[in-house]
Amino acid sequence: MSDTQIGWMGVTASLALVAIAIGLSLWQQLHLTRSMLWSVARAAVQLLLVGFALRLVLDSKASVWWAWLWVVVMVVFSGFTIRSRAKEIPGIFLLGTISMLTVVVVSLSVIFGFHIFPMQGRTIVPLAGMMIGNSMTSCVLVGRRIVGELSDKRDEVEARLALGLSWQDASRPNVRAALRTALVPQIETTKAVGLVFLPGAMTGLVLAGVDAVDAVTIQLALMYLVLGSVATSVTVIGLGLTRQVFTPDHRLKPIARSSH
Amino acid sequence: MLATMGTAANRDDEGVLLQFDTVSFSAPGGTELLHRVDLCVDRGAVTVLAGPSGAGKSTLLRLGNRLEVPSGGLVRFKGTDLTALDPQQVRRSVGMIFQRPIPFPGTVRSNLAVADASAPDSTFFDVLCRVGLDPSMLERVADDLSGGEAQRMCIARTLLTEPEVILMDEPTSSLDPENRIGIEDLARDLAQEGIGVVWVSHDLSQVQRIADRIEVLVEGRNATPTESLTYLEQRTEGDR
Numbered sequence: 001m002s003d004t005q006i007g008w009m010g011v012t013a014s015l016a017l018v019a020i021a022i023g024l025s026l027w028q029q030l031h032l033t034r035s036m037l038w039s040v041a042r043a044a045v046q047l048l049l050v051g052f053a054l055r056l057v058l059d060s061k062a063s064v065w066w067a068w069l070w071v072v073v074m075v076v077f078s079g080f081t082i083r084s085r086a087k088e089i090p091g092i093f094l095l096g097t098i099s100m101l102t103v104v105v106v107s108l109s110v111i112f113g114f115h116i117f118p119m120q121g122r123t124i125v126p127l128a129g130m131m132i133g134n135s136m137t138s139c140v141l142v143g144r145r146i147v148g149e150l151s152d153k154r155d156e157v158e159a160r161l162a163l164g165l166s167w168q169d170a171s172r173p174n175v176r177a178a179l180r181t182a183l184v185p186q187i188e189t190t191k192a193v194g195l196v197f198l199p200g201a202m203t204g205l206v207l208a209g210v211d212a213v214d215a216v217t218i219q220l221a222l223m224y225l226v227l228g229s230v231a232t233s234v235t236v237i238g239l240g241l242t243r244q245v246f247t248p249d250h251r252l253k254p255i256a257r258s259s260h
Numbered sequence: 261m262l263a264t265m266g267t268a269a270n271r272d273d274e275g276v277l278l279q280f281d282t283v284s285f286s287a288p289g290g291t292e293l294l295h296r297v298d299l300c301v302d303r304g305a306v307t308v309l310a311g312p313s314g315a316g317k318s319t320l321l322r323l324g325n326r327l328e329v330p331s332g333g334l335v336r337f338k339g340t341d342l343t344a345l346d347p348q349q350v351r352r353s354v355g356m357i358f359q360r361p362i363p364f365p366g367t368v369r370s371n372l373a374v375a376d377a378s379a380p381d382s383t384f385f386d387v388l389c390r391v392g393l394d395p396s397m398l399e400r401v402a403d404d405l406s407g408g409e410a411q412r413m414c415i416a417r418t419l420l421t422e423p424e425v426i427l428m429d430e431p432t433s434s435l436d437p438e439n440r441i442g443i444e445d446l447a448r449d450l451a452q453e454g455i456g457v458v459w460v461s462h463d464l465s466q467v468q469r470i471a472d473r474i475e476v477l478v479e480g481r482n483a484t485p486t487e488s489l490t491y492l493e494q495r496t497e498g499d500r
Contacts, residue, residue, distance in 0.1 A: 159362040159414075162325050163375045164352035164421055173365070249347045251327060254288050
């Protein structure tokens with residue numbers, strides 16, 4: 001076993017911290033023990049399945065098309081995940097899926113077009129996963145914010161429409177506020193990186209024995225790509241959703257307020 | 261002031277700017293809020309729309325500003341069906357003042373610029389004077405205005421679109437008596453200038469002060485003459 005492989009013993013040892021968490025839950029009567037045990041078991045099963053499947057897809061002899069198929073599945077599942085997190089938003093599955101597809105197309109075009117990473121199964125899957133994973137949360141956030149803004153400030157939007165403004169102009173201040181809210185966390189994360197926390201990819205590379213500066217350059221490229229992906233997905237879903245809540249003759253449809 | 265009562269029937273179409281012709285409207289859930297309502301809005305007159313809460317007065321105004329589309333009947337502007345006209349142009353020609361003043365974030369100037377971004381300051385000064393506001397208010401934050409000032413600013417904002425009809429949905433309901441009279445005078449002045457004004461009100465003394473014509477709605481339809489008189493008499497007794 002190399003020093004970058006922790007083996008089953010290492011995984012088992014890391015459960016010691018879960019035991020501490022469970023102990024605290026019991027002590028403080030948080031009633032989270034069952035939930036913690038379930039999440040630990042579920043994560044293990046899910047990741048092991050993914051690991052075995054990835055081993056097949058990322059095999060150097062496997063066709064790169066298996067990796068692309070994996071990406072398609074990820075995009076569709078991200079659409080379902082977004083819908084499950086924001087059921088109250090009309091048409092969110094289609095918008096979320098289109099948004100994630102846009103993110104994958106744009107980000108991977110940049111990555112492979114500029115030869116930032118070589119186009120191989122072992123780069124396609126994790127990079128697409130990283131871009132989608134980071135964008136999904138922002139998509140849910142911007143969707144909820146837009147629905148909230150246009151529902152809470154319906155009077156204001158209709159007052160602008162009543163002056164003869166188009167739906168785009170009438171909703172612009174509210175949509176802008178929602179987009180800002182969704183983007184600020186990612187911008188703050190990008191600002192704080194290195195000072196407050198070491199990001200996952202870099203930590204993983206350092207643990208795997210890669211030179212720290214080399215790990216930093218990879219991490220920087222990834223962070224910039226993630227920032228661009230989040231901005232792209234938020235804009236796609238923001239504009240798509242706004243178009244959906246107005247009629248072609250510039251009327252605001254009834255909107256059910258999000259409970260979140 | 262001696263106001264007349266009546267519906268669209270047997271009216272001379274000359275001078276009619278906005279006409280509701282057997283208009284019905286159902287809410288998204290299917291509930292019918294308006295049933296075959298007729299109303300004519302004349303140039304240079306104040307038409308008061310009265311009736312109990314839930315009678316459909318606000319809904320009728322929203323149809324006039326094209327914020328809603330009727331499920332039956334027609335709304336016509338100068339004889340043309342509103343659905344055949346550009347909705348944005350309709351809204352500039354048929355302005356709407358809401359029950360509560362709705363100032364947008366920013367200054368009075370930025371509020372006015374929403375209605376006409378290319379207007380010079382002189383236009384803003386003129387329109388503020390027209391609604392009885394001091395032109396030096398232009399740089400004030402709109403949220404800091406009093407209720408009366410904010411409602412006047414909203415009227416100024418609407419006037420910048422040069423409307424031929426203004427629909428006012430209980431515009432003085434949240435104002436003190438002094439500001440109430442001021443806005444009423446302003447509505448009368450606008451009618452004198454040739455604008456067709458529709459004013460929704462529950463207040464009978466106000467109705468008597470400003471109305472050239474009164475139309476009463478009951479349960480989403482035009483009240484019969486007997487129902488109108490009964491409603492107005494009840495309001496009169498309520499005011500005593």
